[in-house]
Amino acid sequence: MKKYIIQSIRLTLVLIVLLCIIYPISIALAGKLSKGNGAGEKITKNGKTIGYALLGQSFTKPEYFWGRPSAVSYNAAGSAGSNKGPSNPDYLKEVQSRIDTLLKYNPGLKKSEIPADMVTASGSGLDPNISEQGAAIQIARVAKTRKISEQKVKELVALNTIKPLMGLFGPSSVNVLKLNLALDNL
Amino acid sequence: MNTELIGIIATFLLTLVIAIPLGKYLAKVFAGEKVWTDFLKPLETGIYKLSGINIKEQMDWKQQLKALLTINVLWLVYGFFVLIFQHKLPLNPDGNPGMTPDLAFNTIISFVANCNLQHYSGESGVSYLTQQFVLMFLQFVSAATGIAAAVVLFKAFRDKTTTQLGNFWEFFIKAITRLLLPLSVIVALILTFNGTPASYDAKDQFISVQGDTVNVSRGPAAQFIAIKHLGTNGGGYFGANSAHPFENPSYLTNMVEVMSQTIIPLAMVIAFGYFIRRRKLAWTIFGVMTIGLFMLMIPTVTSELGGNPALAKMGISQTTGAMEGKEVRFGPAATAYWSTLTTVISTGSVNGMHDSTMPLTGLWQLLAMMINGFYGGCGVGLLNYFIYLIIAVFISGLMVGRTPEFLGHKVEAREIKIAALITLLSPFLILAGTAIASYVFTNHGNAAWAVQPKAWLNNPGFHGFSEMLYEVTSSNANNGSGFEGLGDNNIFWNVLTGVIIFLGRFLPIIGPVAIAGLLGAKKFIPESAGTLKTDTKTFALMTFAVILVLNALSYFPALALGPLAEYFTMLK
Numbered sequence: 001m002k003k004y005i006i007q008s009i010r011l012t013l014v015l016i017v018l019l020c021i022i023y024p025i026s027i028a029l030a031g032k033l034s035k036g037n038g039a040g041e042k043i044t045k046n047g048k049t050i051g052y053a054l055l056g057q058s059f060t061k062p063e064y065f066w067g068r069p070s071a072v073s074y075n076a077a078g079s080a081g082s083n084k085g086p087s088n089p090d091y092l093k094e095v096q097s098r099i100d101t102l103l104k105y106n107p108g109l110k111k112s113e114i115p116a117d118m119v120t121a122s123g124s125g126l127d128p129n130i131s132e133q134g135a136a137i138q139i140a141r142v143a144k145t146r147k148i149s150e151q152k153v154k155e156l157v158a159l160n161t162i163k164p165l166m167g168l169f170g171p172s173s174v175n176v177l178k179l180n181l182a183l184d185n186l
Numbered sequence: 187m188n189t190e191l192i193g194i195i196a197t198f199l200l201t202l203v204i205a206i207p208l209g210k211y212l213a214k215v216f217a218g219e220k221v222w223t224d225f226l227k228p229l230e231t232g233i234y235k236l237s238g239i240n241i242k243e244q245m246d247w248k249q250q251l252k253a254l255l256t257i258n259v260l261w262l263v264y265g266f267f268v269l270i271f272q273h274k275l276p277l278n279p280d281g282n283p284g285m286t287p288d289l290a291f292n293t294i295i296s297f298v299a300n301c302n303l304q305h306y307s308g309e310s311g312v313s314y315l316t317q318q319f320v321l322m323f324l325q326f327v328s329a330a331t332g333i334a335a336a337v338v339l340f341k342a343f344r345d346k347t348t349t350q351l352g353n354f355w356e357f358f359i360k361a362i363t364r365l366l367l368p369l370s371v372i373v374a375l376i377l378t379f380n381g382t383p384a385s386y387d388a389k390d391q392f393i394s395v396q397g398d399t400v401n402v403s404r405g406p407a408a409q410f411i412a413i414k415h416l417g418t419n420g421g422g423y424f425g426a427n428s429a430h431p432f433e434n435p436s437y438l439t440n441m442v443e444v445m446s447q448t449i450i451p452l453a454m455v456i457a458f459g460y461f462i463r464r465r466k467l468a469w470t471i472f473g474v475m476t477i478g479l480f481m482l483m484i485p486t487v488t489s490e491l492g493g494n495p496a497l498a499k500m501g502i503s504q505t506t507g508a509m510e511g512k513e514v515r516f517g518p519a520a521t522a523y524w525s526t527l528t529t530v531i532s533t534g535s536v537n538g539m540h541d542s543t544m545p546l547t548g549l550w551q552l553l554a555m556m557i558n559g560f561y562g563g564c565g566v567g568l569l570n571y572f573i574y575l576i577i578a579v580f581i582s583g584l585m586v587g588r589t590p591e592f593l594g595h596k597v598e599a600r601e602i603k604i605a606a607l608i609t610l611l612s613p614f615l616i617l618a619g620t621a622i623a624s625y626v627f628t629n630h631g632n633a634a635w636a637v638q639p640k641a642w643l644n645n646p647g648f649h650g651f652s653e654m655l656y657e658v659t660s661s662n663a664n665n666g667s668g669f670e671g672l673g674d675n676n677i678f679w680n681v682l683t684g685v686i687i688f689l690g691r692f693l694p695i696i697g698p699v700a701i702a703g704l705l706g707a708k709k710f711i712p713e714s715a716g717t718l719k720t721d722t723k724t725f726a727l728m729t730f731a732v733i734l735v736l737n738a739l740s741y742f743p744a745l746a747l748g749p750l751a752e753y754f755t756m757l758k
Contacts (some may be wrong), residue, residue, distance in 0.1 A: 011233070019322070020318050032385070035381070049392040057395065060396065084671070088645045088649065127431070127514055165437045168193075170193040180395060
């Protein structure tokens with residue numbers, strides 16, 4: 001028994017060096033070669049960081065495309081979904097009020113055109129994307145507020161659409177932050 | 187066919203393409219045969235020397251278990267103190283506080299046990315030191331513990347009669363050097379180059395486009411996420427686990443992560459067959475497990491793609507499926523696929539929130555964790571399945587009136603008693619645990635804990651009951667996922683689930699290893715016309731029936747009160 005205890009202690013120490021020092025530091029060093037130097041790719045404007053490429057942020061003004069509802073208000077120092085069950089009555093009221101908000105700010109929009117992702121909270125609360133349909137229903141509002149042609153906005157949406165992996169696997173989506181920055185740069 | 191479905195089919199096929207050769211490779215590694223990774227031998231020799239281990243020393247099954255338990259207890263003590271004192275230790279750039287004793291108790295058991303149930307949130311509850319030197323460390327060694335225990339079982343059936351089951355330390359170390367570490371390096375690099383942070387930089391702050399001040403948690407996450415999946419651990423670096431865009435940046439990384447958690451449990455089944463030179467047995471086991479997987483997965487995917495009927499009534503469009511708690515870049519199909527695998531295999535990482543999935547999806551998730559043997563966790567999945575096999579051997583023996591035998595060894599009263607106890611343990615822990623929680627919730631709603639029992643549940647009615655049932659089931663299965671709406675960071679849940687995780691981990695390791703050790707030491711009976719063959723379709727069907735009947739009898743009432751009741755209420 002005593003032998004096992006001593007072996008356990010020594011083995012644990014050796015493995016801590018291998019697994020907690022050598023392994024993670026090697027990966028961190030290799031990560032320096034990646035975009036964002038392994039600390040998350042930043043998006044800058046006029047030399048200032050205005051966001052992270054992978055993280056969604058809150059957009060509420062009518063001239064911007066809106067992202068998905070977030071349970072943590074896009075606060076990236078935490079992350080969480082709403083954890084609301086599908087039959088929860090309070091939750092269903094919340095969804096209804098999101099539908100009403102969308103209908104109010106997007107005149108002419110039909111209920112049946114609203115995709116589920118625009119009225120449901122994401123898993124992380126930081127979802128950077130919306131569906132193509134989610135972008136499509138906002139084009140008219142954004143174009144009208146910015147006084148530019150719908151055609152121009154449509155083109156930008158197409159440019160910022162992420163196609164399925166290799167055109168074959170998974171859904172397509174639209175990156176909200178990049179799309180809005182493209183609009184600002186017009 | 188749409189790209190979301192093609193995506194999950196491709197993911198499954200790719201998993202098979204990797205897992206099958208990996209299984210053959212593992213059989214060779216643990217048998218000590220020549221393999222291409224033998225250039226790592228000097229590293230292993232170095233570890234043996236520094237640790238004072240002589241791998242020529244053969245152990246019987248009791249010595250194997252002693253070694254296993256000794257080192258696991260050591261990790262419990264070591265980790266507990268680091269968690270409590272993390273605020274006084276270095277590498278805490280965000281200044282996060284130390285854990286309360288009950289939270290530290292829960293967290294350390296959870297990570298030693300390969301469960302990774304998390305009652306803290308990664309961003310605010312732990313330091314970088316804790317993430318790497320305790321949590322990530324345990325993700326490696328707990329997976330290796332499970333694999334080594336399974337290899338001990340392999341050893342018992344390789345030779346005709348033996349008490350010499352090899353050296354535990356050798357299996358344990360090789361599981362790390364030949365499998366977990368090299369694969370982790372590959373996966374961590376893929377993640378890093380697709381955007382997952384890997385550096386030790388502290389929290390960042392920026393002003394967003396609309397002028398909000400936003401804080402961003404970062405840190406060495408890629409290294410952690412790689413082993414979290416390969417070792418079927420599942421504990422997230424960030425609170426939202428693999429739904430977080432940093433943990434899982436794209437559809438590509440999603441495929442890599444879900445494959446990482448599947449390949450080793452699959453490979454272990456193949457390795458078993460090649461190691462004991464009974465390939466047909468391995469393929470039959472593999473067949474039963476895969477059919478079981480599909481029976482859980484197909485209805486899950488269907489139920490998520492169908493969307494939420496309550497939202498359909500509001501008149502919106504759910505063309506791709508239910509989206510609450512899911513990320514657009516993965517979509518409902520890949521999220522449903524992941525949710526089945528993460529519950530079938532005891533990973534418990536999530537790329538979408540299980541609490542918000544459809545009632546029937548919740549049913550399949552719960553059932554997958556209750557069965558806990560279709561592939562199952564690293565090594566331990568096969569150990570769980572072995573118990574089902576022994577019960578199936580026993581029942582078939584009774585049915586045809588023969589002495590039950592498994593691989594040439596008589597299965598007698600002692601082995602059956604152990605198998606029966608282990609089988610009864612799960613329903614006992616799950617049902618008693620849920621019952622205690624429900625009792626406290628209904629009768630002691632105002633108890634002065636960090637979260638008062640009346641405020642535990644995030645959802646009312648049947649779904650609230652499911653939240654408690656899920657928490658306890660996930661603990662017993664060492665799964666670690668949760669219906670995360672549950673207010674679980676308080677002394678009641680920390681202690682209850684801590685105890686359940688501990689028992690649900692170590693007894694189901696001790697039991698099968700003991701049975702294997704006992705059987706392996708018995709006289710070998712050559713196969714004759716009267717032998718009950720365990721590698722036939724008939725026996726596979728028998729095992730499947732045993733699994734189905736045992737679990738249906740144990741859990742149907744509880745499932746009826748939770749997800750089933752919610753489903754039928756929503757139909758109205």
